[in-house]
Amino acid sequence: MGFLGVLLPIFGIFLLGYIGQKKLQFDTKTISAMALYLMSPVLVFRTFYTAKFDSDYLYMLIYCLGLCLALVALVYMISYMKKYSTAETCGMILASSFMNNGNYGTPVVFLLFGAVGLDYAIILMVIQQLVMCTVGVYYAAKGSPTANGVKSALNAVKKMPIIYGAIAGYLFQYFHIRLSASVLSAVDLVANAAIPTVMLTLGMQLAKISIRNIERVKVSISLVLKLAISPVIAYILTFLMPIDDMVKQIMIVMAAMPTAANTTMYALQYDTEPDFVSGATFISTTLSLATLPIIFMIVLK
Numbered sequence: 280m281g282f283l284g285v286l287l288p289i290f291g292i293f294l295l296g297y298i299g300q301k302k303l304q305f306d307t308k309t310i311s312a313m314a315l316y317l318m319s320p321v322l323v324f325r326t327f328y329t330a331k332f333d334s335d336y337l338y339m340l341i342y343c344l345g346l347c348l349a350l351v352a353l354v355y356m357i358s359y360m361k362k363y364s365t366a367e368t369c370g371m372i373l374a375s376s377f378m379n380n381g382n383y384g385t386p387v388v389f390l391l392f393g394a395v396g397l398d399y400a401i402i403l404m405v406i407q408q409l410v411m412c413t414v415g416v417y418y419a420a421k422g423s424p425t426a427n428g429v430k431s432a433l434n435a436v437k438k439m440p441i442i443y444g445a446i447a448g449y450l451f452q453y454f455h456i457r458l459s460a461s462v463l464s465a466v467d468l469v470a471n472a473a474i475p476t477v478m479l480t481l482g483m484q485l486a487k488i489s490i491r492n493i494e495r496v497k498v499s500i501s502l503v504l505k506l507a508i509s510p511v512i513a514y515i516l517t518f519l520m521p522i523d524d525m526v527k528q529i530m531i532v533m534a535a536m537p538t539a540a541n542t543t544m545y546a547l548q549y550d551t552e553p554d555f556v557s558g559a560t561f562i563s564t565t566l567s568l569a570t571l572p573i574i575f576m577i578v579l580k
Contacts, residue, residue: 289383292475293564296482307483311544314480318473319408319541320444325470326405327448328458336402338520342513342530343406347414349512350376350504357500369422370552371497373545374559375504377411378536380404382474383564387536387571388529391579399529405445407533411541412441419542422551481540484547484557493558501538501559506570510535528578535574537563 299305330336351372358368378384381404388400416436436442451458458466513534517527538560546556 289386289478290564292382292478293482293485296479297486298482299479300483300486305483307480307487308547310476310483311480311547314473314476315541315544315548316440318469318476319412320440321466322444322470322473323405323408323441324444324448324451325466326401327445328451330402330405330452335399335522335526336406338522339399339403339526339530340406342516342520343403343410345516346509346512346534347376347410350509351414351418353504353508366422366424366552367497369418370546370555371501372418373415373422373542373551373556374501374538374563377415377539377542378407378505378509378533379539379560379564380407380533380536382478382540383567384533384536388532391532391575392525392529396525396529399526400533403529403533407539408441408541409445411539411545412436412439415542415545416549419545419549419551423549425550477540477544480547481543481557481560484543484553485561488554488557493555497555498559498562502563502566505538505559505563506535506566510574531578532571532574535567535571537567 300307354368354371354375357363358371363371380400385397385400385404389397392400413436416439417433420434420436450456510531513531517530520527538556540560543553543557543560545551546553
């Protein structure tokens with residue numbers, strides 16, 4: 280019941296966005312842009328402003344980059360064999376290479392490891408956000424129908440304010456720049472609203488697609504990469520790192536999370552296979568109810 284107690288509110292928020300879109304017909308692209316460009320940078324700023332960094336966080340960065348790039352390389356290999364187009368390859372990367380360790384993974388880690396594990400989970404979430412807003416946005420822009428190659432993709436990455444939010448938060452902490460209580464309250468209001476807004480956006484996008492129209496082979500490949508191959512790669516990476524066993528376990532559990540909800544925003548924003556990415560996110564999230572307990576039994580034995 281404890282595990283279900285964490286999952287049910289998450290699925291409840293997805294359902295709320297789904298129902299809202301069905302009934303009220305929101306402009307999901309505008310809402311996703313608001314979450315991406317206005318709210319998420321504030322969330323990242325707060326985390327980097329308040330976090331206390333040590334060597335473990337460097338290994339977390341290496342882990343996130345290594346896991347993402349390994350999955351991207353696998354997608355390229357599969358796309359070459361399947362002769363996928365650039366848009367299809369980029370959509371597959373968005374659906375397969377980024378895990379939902381924010382609004383899904385973080386509460387699960389808290390349930391499994393308590394407050395100590397939660398601290399690591401939050402930092403992993405922020406690092407993953409930075410990877411997504413660079414590598415993820417690069418491929419989202421590269422797969423866009425209006426893209427003109429690498430140049431447009433790199434320009435899209437440079438425009439992502441979440442990067443500057445992280446830099447600003449770290450500099451404020453490093454130079455001991457103190458914010459007033461009223462300013463911190465305003466930061467908290469926006470930061471706390473970021474994750475549920477992203478989750479609502481995912482629910483809204485799901486309301487606009489039909490899973491029946493999604494190519495089963497592509498979705499199956501994405502699901503295997505995200506839910507099965509990803510934790511195996513994470514195990515190999517953490518085996519090579521001189522970090523605490525609990526941190527290793529958290530990393531592997533996080534790698535087994537379904538596709539990140541933010542990839543739906545990126546796919547929608549740049550029109551890079553948005554129906555496929557949203558559908559893969561929905562299906563992987565649903566299937567994780569069956570796959571995650573298996574991972575828990577293996578990792579926590």
